[in-house]
Amino acid sequence: MQYKTLIDVERCTVHPRAFFDPDVYEAEQDRVFGHQWLCIGHESQLPEPGDFLTTTMGEESVLVVRDPKRRIRVFLNSCRHRGTRVCRVDSGRARNFMCPYHGWTYDTEGRLRGVPQLREAYHEELDRDAWSLVEVPRVESFRGLLFANFDAEAVSLDDHLGDMKWYLDLVLHRSRGGTVALPGVHRWRLGGNWKLAAEQFGGDNYHTGALHQSMIKIGLGPSGDYRGDRPWEVDFEAKLEGGHGWINFDVPIGELPPPVEKWMETVRREARETLAPEQQGLVHGIQVGTVFPNLSILAFLGFVTIRVWHPRGPRAIEVWSYGLIERDAPPEVREFARKMQTLTFSSSGIFEQDDGAVWGDVVDSLSGAQRRHYPLNYSMGHGHGRRKPGRPGLLHTLSTEIGVFGFYEYWRRCMAKPT
Amino acid sequence: MSETDARALRFEFEELLYREAAWLDEGRFEEWLELFDSTVRYWAPVRENVPRGEEPLEELHRLTHFEDDKGNLELRVKRLRTGFAHAEEPPSRTRHFVTNVRVLDGDDSDRVSVASNLLVFRSRERRDEVLFSCDRRDRWRRTQAGWRCEERRILFDHDVIESLTVLF
Numbered sequence A: 001m002q003y004k005t006l007i008d009v010e011r012c013t014v015h016p017r018a019f020f021d022p023d024v025y026e027a028e029q030d031r032v033f034g035h036q037w038l039c040i041g042h043e044s045q046l047p048e049p050g051d052f053l054t055t056t057m058g059e060e061s062v063l064v065v066r067d068p069k070r071r072i073r074v075f076l077n078s079c080r081h082r083g084t085r086v087c088r089v090d091s092g093r094a095r096n097f098m099c100p101y102h103g104w105t106y107d108t109e110g111r112l113r114g115v116p117q118l119r120e121a122y123h124e125e126l127d128r129d130a131w132s133l134v135e136v137p138r139v140e141s142f143r144g145l146l147f148a149n150f151d152a153e154a155v156s157l158d159d160h161l162g163d164m165k166w167y168l169d170l171v172l173h174r175s176r177g178g179t180v181a182l183p184g185v186h187r188w189r190l191g192g193n194w195k196l197a198a199e200q201f202g203g204d205n206y207h208t209g210a211l212h213q214s215m216i217k218i219g220l221g222p223s224g225d226y227r228g229d230r231p232w233e234v235d236f237e238a239k240l241e242g243g244h245g246w247i248n249f250d251v252p253i254g255e256l257p258p259p260v261e262k263w264m265e266t267v268r269r270e271a272r273e274t275l276a277p278e279q280q281g282l283v284h285g286i287q288v289g290t291v292f293p294n295l296s297i298l299a300f301l302g303f304v305t306i307r308v309w310h311p312r313g314p315r316a317i318e319v320w321s322y323g324l325i326e327r328d329a330p331p332e333v334r335e336f337a338r339k340m341q342t343l344t345f346s347s348s349g350i351f352e353q354d355d356g357a358v359w360g361d362v363v364d365s366l367s368g369a370q371r372r373h374y375p376l377n378y379s380m381g382h383g384h385g386r387r388k389p390g391r392p393g394l395l396h397t398l399s400t401e402i403g404v405f406g407f408y409e410y411w412r413r414c415m416a417k418p419t
Numbered sequence B: 001m002s003e004t005d006a007r008a009l010r011f012e013f014e015e016l017l018y019r020e021a022a023w024l025d026e027g028r029f030e031e032w033l034e035l036f037d038s039t040v041r042y043w044a045p046v047r048e049n050v051p052r053g054e055e056p057l058e059e060l061h062r063l064t065h066f067e068d069d070k071g072n073l074e075l076r077v078k079r080l081r082t083g084f085a086h087a088e089e090p091p092s093r094t095r096h097f098v099t100n101v102r103v104l105d106g107d108d109s110d111r112v113s114v115a116s117n118l119l120v121f122r123s124r125e126r127r128d129e130v131l132f133s134c135d136r137r138d139r140w141r142r143t144q145a146g147w148r149c150e151e152r153r154i155l156f157d158h159d160v161i162e163s164l165t166v167l168f
Helices: A022-031 A119-123 A157-161 A164-172 A194-201 A214-219 A258-273 A331-344 A351-367 A400-416 B003-025 B029-034 B070-080
Strands: A039-041 A051-057 A060-066 A072-078 A092-093 A096-098 A105-107 A112-114 A138-141 A145-149 A179-181 A186-191 A236-239 A245-248 A286-291 A296-298 A303-311 A318-324 A386-388 A389-397 B036-045 B063-067 B093-105 B111-124 B127-143 B148-157
Touching: A022 A303, A022 A400, A039 A051, A039 A060, A039 A179, A039 A318, A060 A145, A060 A303, A096 A112, A105 B127, A119 A386, A138 A157, A145 A331, A157 A164, A164 A245, A164 A296, A164 A389, A186 A351, A194 A296, A194 A318, A194 A400, A214 B003, A214 B070, A236 A400, A236 B063, A245 A386, A245 A400, A258 A331, A303 A331, A318 A331, A331 B063, A331 B070, A389 A400, B003 B029, B003 B093, B003 B111, B003 B148, B029 B070, B029 B111, B036 B070, B063 B070, B063 B148, B111 B148
Parallel strands: B036 B148
Antiparallel strands: A039 A145, A051 A060, A051 A092, A060 A072, A096 A105, A105 A112, A138 A145, A179 A318, A186 A318, A236 A245, A236 A389, A245 A286, A286 A296, A296 A303, A303 A318, A386 A389, B036 B063, B093 B111, B111 B127, B127 B148
């Protein structure tokens, strides 16, 4: 299949096969997840040598560990002997990792150190240096977020993020101390294709009024009043090179408790030192974005969540959502952030539940033998983007799909590459 | 406490927890809410795969699947009543199965800790049939209006969980 034909860049359509076809999914595992920068966690989760965590890059289980030289290393979590996962816990601190099957043991630099019965069974003929854990060649970070890339030839993370860094800084660099991850991860399963989640955070503000209407009715969602009559520089979306997208809007929603409001004042004051003048005015309100391919970020009601939409087949997503908080935030601010994130955007989140309720539906419908012939419309705002000096990207008022379709334009480029 | 009193107390909580389960399955959420004290902590730790005995369930500032006070529980119910809570509209069908009810300490006649196992079946829209299994640890306080729950810890037997659109 010519995967690039799934995206019609003239008519701004996406073919249903992009969302349910097992062949497309398999190709994606290589052409997207095999070559793009994938978020594997936050530096603050691994403060000391020997600290490790396990996660997945695409569907591949990886072991992330800080080595004795304090470098973050990433390895395929699979023994070179029979392939068993050498680390079967989520996180911890270790000097070495022993495969449970036959006992091959690797150190925190991935080297094969221990082989039971090396002399008797292998006759001293096993070259241990040749059987290290397979290392993921590229590991880089941005403002504490850790990324890895299976492609040794990939552009740097810095180049990949490009103009998106300017927007990510609105959340990750708005205070002097930067952010740390709260302990624990919200992990839950949803029906649907991973791209549906990524595209939505990357620029679909349009869904809020309908899908999250229950939240507007109980006073926790942005009401429809902000649409249309506010200056486009305040409430806008940005389409960035590299398939990234950003939504920024300044709609007051309820009142934050006094200690949290006081803390946010501190943050905005510090932002005057850490951010450029054009950025400082955007620290208020709500920020939502997607870093291509499957990392999204949301700052809302005093909390910051980053989440990875792990693909689990064309029709299933495993969400791993982390909570970030300013390193210097006082305990009551941390608690408020943790509670609000859990209430709204989490495994039990009263916003997030409704997103999960439709993504599975989309994929089930699109795979119908008839429905699959009719493409999906992503044309909203096409050709109406504008530029603003000092602010990166192609910009548009809320709502638009220029950022959402930008995600697919970039996906198309990834998928068109021969492997 | 005499054995007769202990049996009576356990019977009382079995009745209470069965009634609560019926209210949830029948969508009588406002009545369900009344069981909770105004100071309630309703929470559910996230589970982690770590060596035996090392799971940090009580760690400070740790993310949880639920971290609700009374106000948050009321918001969840209020949302369900808007008619636009799409994850539960049309509503899922649930069945709460309560077993293994144990009164853990009942020496203070006004405050009791109660453990129970809970299995919840949920189905919706011709597909998506799931089971949630958990241990509940409650702390109940005797009031003039009856027992009120001051704390409920829901310990799910899942590390990666299905979307939690229902109450436990």
